Amino acid sequence: MARIFKIDVLKTEVSTEISARFPSAGTATALLNEVFPNSAASKVFAFDRGFTKRVKHRLLVAKFGDGYEQRVRDGINTQEATFNFAFKNRPWEEIEVLSAFLDVKAGLSFDAIISEETVKVVCENYDINYGQNDIHTLTGNFRKVYEP
Numbered sequence: 453m454a455r456i457f458k459i460d461v462l463k464t465e466v467s468t469e470i471s472a473r474f475p476s477a478g479t480a481t482a483l484l485n486e487v488f489p490n491s492a493a494s495k496v497f498a499f500d501r502g503f504t505k506r507v508k509h510r511l512l513v514a515k516f517g518d519g520y521e522q523r524v525r526d527g528i529n530t531q532e533a534t535f536n537f538a539f540k541n542r543p544w545e546e547i548e549v550l551s552a553f554l555d556v557k558a559g560l561s562f563d564a565i566i567s568e569e570t571v572k573v574v575c576e577n578y579d580i581n582y583g584q585n586d587i588h589t590l591t592g593n594f595r596k597v598y599e600p
Contacts, residue, residue, distance in 0.1 A: 533596040
């Protein structure tokens with residue numbers, strides 16, 4: 453069974469941000485039509501290979517002088533997970549839409565499909581590499597959040 457790693461971007465979520473970035477007549481519309489063909493309402497972006505997950509458990513530790521220690525989990529959701537992702541060598545239009553999505557969601561949680569599980573994440577930073585005129589790479593980090 454293939455494992456799935458993706459995010460789903462709605463056109464309505466990014467259209468205002470794209471219009472603000474490209475105010476000249478028709479540029480924003482042409483860009484959105486390129487990424488969302490045939491009046492599509494959303495697009496699924498699959499992460500590239502090399503998607504990684506880092507888990508850290510939050511513990512309270514009491515250490516005693518002879519090497520003895522006691523450990524207990526700190527809180528209800530003690531597993532802190534971060535994910536490193538990349539969208540490598542993509543058309544510049546896709547990178548613009550992805551960065552607009554991440555800018556719109558700055559500080560807000562959104563769903564990412566990670567190994568067939570829907571996970572609430574926030575993206576606090578990302579990087580864009582402008583390798584060529586029309587091909588770019590976007591990399592960043594997601595942090596898992598526990599929200600209803």
